[in-house]
Amino acid sequence: MRQQRGRGGGRGEPGLLTRAVDKVFRFVRLAEFEILFVLFFLIVFILFKDLMSRPQYNSIFVKKPDLDDQWP
Incomplete structure (x- = not known):
């Protein structure tokens, strides 16, 4: 069996993906x-x-009212 090194028996530095x-x-x-x-x-x-x-x-912005027509 392999002995673990580092603090607290855990892994040392986290991996690239984790970082x-x-x-x-x-x-x-x-x-x-x-x-x-x-x-x-x-x-x-x-x-x-x-x-x-x-x-x-879109017709609201494009259409201009007639001069004779009552504009609300």
Whole structure:
């Protein structure tokens, strides 16, 4: 059997994947508000773009009223 070296009998340094995942989680915790802020505006932009692409909504911006017609 192999003897384990290091403090407390555990493994020494964590692996590369563990360190990478820890750094990602640390970054997400640090920038949580900014990430949510950007996601909120991205979702709102996509919804607004979808609404404005429909012909019945788009005609409001394109069609000009006649001078004789009563404009509400």
